Structure formats: structure tokens, C-alpha cells
Amino acid sequence: xxxxxxxxxxxxxxxxxxxxxxxxxxxxxxxxxxxxxxxxxxxxxxxxxxxxxxxxxxxxxxxxxxxxxxxxxxxxxxxxxxxxxxxxxxxxxxxxxxxxxxxxxxxxxxxxxxxxxxx
Amino acid sequence: xxxxxxxxxxxxxxxxxxxxxxxxxxxxxxxxxxxxxxxxxxxxxxxxxxxxxxxxxxxxxxxxxxxxxxxxxxxxxxxxxxxxxxxxxxxxxxxxxxxxxxxxxxxxxxxxxxxxxxxxxxxxxxxxxxxxxxxxxxxxxxxxxxxxxxxxxxxxxxxxxxxxxxxxxxxxxxxxxxxxxxxxxxxxxxxxxxxxxxxxxxxxxxxxxxxxxxxxxxxxxxxxxxxxxxxxxxxxxxxxxxxxxxxxxxxxxxxxxxxxxxxxxxxxxxxxxxxxxxxxxxxxxxxxxxxxxxxxxxxxxxxxxxxxxxxxxxxxxxxxxxxxxxxxxxxxxxxxxxxxxxxxxxxxxxxxxxxxxxxxxxxxxxxxxxxxxxxxxxxxxxxxxxxxxxxxxxxxxxxxxxxxxxxxxxxxxxxxxxxxxx
Numbered sequence: 001x002x003x004x005x006x007x008x009x010x011x012x013x014x015x016x017x018x019x020x021x022x023x024x025x026x027x028x029x030x031x032x033x034x035x036x037x038x039x040x041x042x043x044x045x046x047x048x049x050x051x052x053x054x055x056x057x058x059x060x061x062x063x064x065x066x067x068x069x070x071x072x073x074x075x076x077x078x079x080x081x082x083x084x085x086x087x088x089x090x091x092x093x094x095x096x097x098x099x100x101x102x103x104x105x106x107x108x109x110x111x112x113x114x115x116x117x118x119x
Numbered sequence: 120x121x122x123x124x125x126x127x128x129x130x131x132x133x134x135x136x137x138x139x140x141x142x143x144x145x146x147x148x149x150x151x152x153x154x155x156x157x158x159x160x161x162x163x164x165x166x167x168x169x170x171x172x173x174x175x176x177x178x179x180x181x182x183x184x185x186x187x188x189x190x191x192x193x194x195x196x197x198x199x200x201x202x203x204x205x206x207x208x209x210x211x212x213x214x215x216x217x218x219x220x221x222x223x224x225x226x227x228x229x230x231x232x233x234x235x236x237x238x239x240x241x242x243x244x245x246x247x248x249x250x251x252x253x254x255x256x257x258x259x260x261x262x263x264x265x266x267x268x269x270x271x272x273x274x275x276x277x278x279x280x281x282x283x284x285x286x287x288x289x290x291x292x293x294x295x296x297x298x299x300x301x302x303x304x305x306x307x308x309x310x311x312x313x314x315x316x317x318x319x320x321x322x323x324x325x326x327x328x329x330x331x332x333x334x335x336x337x338x339x340x341x342x343x344x345x346x347x348x349x350x351x352x353x354x355x356x357x358x359x360x361x362x363x364x365x366x367x368x369x370x371x372x373x374x375x376x377x378x379x380x381x382x383x384x385x386x387x388x389x390x391x392x393x394x395x396x397x398x399x400x401x402x403x404x405x406x407x408x409x410x411x412x413x414x415x416x417x418x419x420x421x422x423x424x425x426x427x428x429x430x431x432x433x434x435x436x437x438x439x440x441x442x443x444x445x446x447x448x449x450x451x452x453x454x455x456x457x458x459x460x461x462x463x464x465x466x467x468x469x470x471x472x473x474x475x476x477x478x479x480x481x482x483x484x485x486x487x488x489x490x491x492x493x494x495x496x497x498x499x500x501x502x503x504x505x506x507x508x509x510x511x512x513x514x515x516x517x518x519x520x521x522x523x524x525x526x527x528x529x530x531x532x533x534x535x536x537x538x539x540x541x
Binding site: 041047049054057083 | 170174451454455462471477478479480482494496511513514526531533534535537538
């Protein structure tokens, strides 16, 4: 996402200091919501808004899309009965990829926009 | 109005100085886009207001609720036993205003004028909208004689919760606590049984000899049947008696008595503390606005965008416990539906159709003892053939564990509250 940032958005982020990634994402009201975002928001009840946990539950904003997808597919295949293993089974592989791509794209590097938005 | 004050503030202060003090990018420009009004600041409404501003920073979002904070039902059974202070479950709406730029209107909404796309407020003032989201939560159909101040429902958290807590604390060591459960659907199908387990644990440690009698209008335990059957017939077999198929016909506050019918036979039950949970229906606003058909208790909606399916209610959305899609009624689910609704509204404002394949989820992590808790989860997927959300994957913990009591459960509650209200 950083590479897609327009100069205007980059300026906006700099001006605000520590704006999170989502703030720049839907400033165009006529734009289609990013693929995977709606599905990914369903992770946030347990893992925190934008995947940033406020509790002992794991954050999910700090991994690459490929790592996330690999974990989700392992959970989907697992026979062990856990909350996440069960959740993962409700999604197609394509849906899990959309979620992983969205979280991997928006997360992880959010703490230091100012250093990264100028590319 | 807060938005006017904020705009004026920005004008007066000029650009840079004011900008540097505002935390989020969307504060940089006064919202000039469509106005979305959200009525009701529970899990459904608060989540919707927050996510509308997160994902639609140009939108003007107004949250209408006469309260200044929401008290979460989720987690409130542990208030009854003194384990959780109710303040931990009390979430001020100011956070939605200060962090996300949601305008707050602290008065009741009395009806929706869908023809003119206008909300009528109790003061006589009105709010115009492009879309309106109604999230009034539940209302009750109490039996004759039910005085909530004597037999608290404690099914909307707050003063009712602390009243029931006080009654339980004051109860005699050999007293009986009755929990009367209405027919489904009601808010939080696991919660009445969770209430029994947490109070039974409290009795075991603090009031040896005290008993719990569960009078269930349903034919069987309505949520997490295996978990709670195991608890009531196992660890709590000396404390809890579970009786299915009991209809409460009337309540007598003076004598603390319930008139009941069990398997066709009338009788009565008296107890020192009675938690009478009434039959439930959509919030009054929905009935007053014509959004609940005659003979129904909840409002029909399209689960792709939560818009009313009744004629004449275009752009009127209903989320949370008041709608009738048949999904679980819970704070977690209300949050989940809010996100689907918000996404659909953003798409509509952009001239797009709703996402054709939304998912929603619910979960609960009920404490079973002081040291253990269980869990359940369900995911719903849209079924195009029936135009409904169908439970496509669900499970219940194999057994209660320490980790869920100490980590997953509390961690879930913190994040659920934060994702909804902060």
C-alpha cells in the first residue's frame, strides 16, 4: 500500500503524524472498498481493530500475507478443536487468501509512516 | 452540535496549529460527505459509528443515544459475583467522538420518517440522513406482576446488574436463587446458563447450602448444551437443579413467587432471589416506526446490507438484537453485523451493490468455575438460495480449561470492547 500512496495522501499522513493505514484507504467516497477488508474486519472482534490486539490475544497485523495464509490454511486443515481452527473452516481458500492479503498489506509497518511514505 | 464546534475551532485556529493537535487524518477536513445517523450505542451501533468513520472519513456520522456510556452485558455475569467491577464494562461514547469524529446527540430518537429520510428526536428536533442504522437492542414482554425492581432481569446491564448483585450478596446462606429463562430467541443464548455456573461457583465458596433452580421455558439448554449439561450434572450437581419446559405465567413481587406451568401442570415457586428474564422483542423505536410486521417480534432485514425488507424503508438499516435474521443475538454478533452494514452503506454511497458473500461470527467464553472457562464459536455464511445467513461452522470446547479462563476469555472481552467502543 505504501507504494500506492499519492503525494496528497503522503502529505496528509505526515501532517497528522501517526495516522494509521486505514485512514488513507477510503478517502475517495466513490471507491470500491479494498478486497478482503470486510472479511478481515471479522477477525478484529478477537484480535483488535486493524489486527492490533489490546490484550494477551495475538496481534495479526505484524505478519506477511504469505505467513498469515499458511497459518490459516493449517488451522483450516487441523482436526484439533480450537476457536481459530473452527473459524478457519468457515472460509474458502480464496477467502482466506483475501484476508491474509488485506492484513499483510495494511498491517505490520504502521508504526513509522513518516519514514516510509516518501517512496 | 459537536461538528459545528469542531469546524469553527478549525476555522478560528487556522491550519497547522489545529492540525497538529488532532489525532487522525480524517479530522483534517470537515466531514462534507453523506450523513449517516446511528441510533443506539450498544455493540451494534457503536461499532457501526466507529467503522463508518474509519472507512468513510468523509461521512458525517451522528450517534443518537440518551446515555453517555454503554454498559456491556458481555462479561456482566462476573459483576454479579463481585469479580469484575461494573466500571470495567462501562464504555463512554466520548471515545467515539474524540478518536473518530462521531457526533453525539444525547437524547432519545422517537421515530423514523423514512419518506423524508429524517429521524424525529424526543425534543422535537430532527436529523436528516442518507442512511440510518437502527440498533436499539432489546425490549421486554414481561408477564403480569413482574416488577423489575424486585425480580431484576439483569438482561440490560447497568442498574439491573448491580441490583441483582446486591440481592445475591444479601441472600441467606441456605437461600434459593431462581433463574427463569424465556423461550428462544433471546439475547445471548449461553448467558443464562453461564450466570448459573458463575453464581454456583460463588455460592460454593461463600454460601454453602445455597441452591440455584433454573426454570427454562425451552425443552433443553439453549446454548452450549454439552458444556452446561456437564456442569449442572457434574461439578454443580449439589447446587444446580435444571428444569426444562417451564412457562412462567405471572409474578408476585410481594411474596417473591412465580406462577408456573410445567408439563401442563400449574404450580408456584417461591425463592429469596428471583432473576426473571422476560420474553424479548425488538426495541420500541422499531415498533413505533412500523419496522416490525404485525405478529412479529423482530424486524426483517436483508442480511447483505441489513436494510429493512418492508416496503417504504429504503436506506433504513437494522443491526444487532432487534433484527430477525436468525443469527445469534450477542454483542460479538452485533459488532460483526455492524461491519457488514457499514461496508454495504459505503458501497451504496459509491453506487455499488453489497458484497454478495459476507460472513458474520459470534463467540463466547463462559466461565465455568473460578479456575476454568469454556468457549463456543459460530460463523455464518450467506446462502443465496434462501437469502439468509446460515451457520456454516460451529464448535464448542471439548472441556473447560484454565487457559480460556485466564487468557483467551479475558483477552477476547478486552478486544471486543475495544473494537466496538474505543
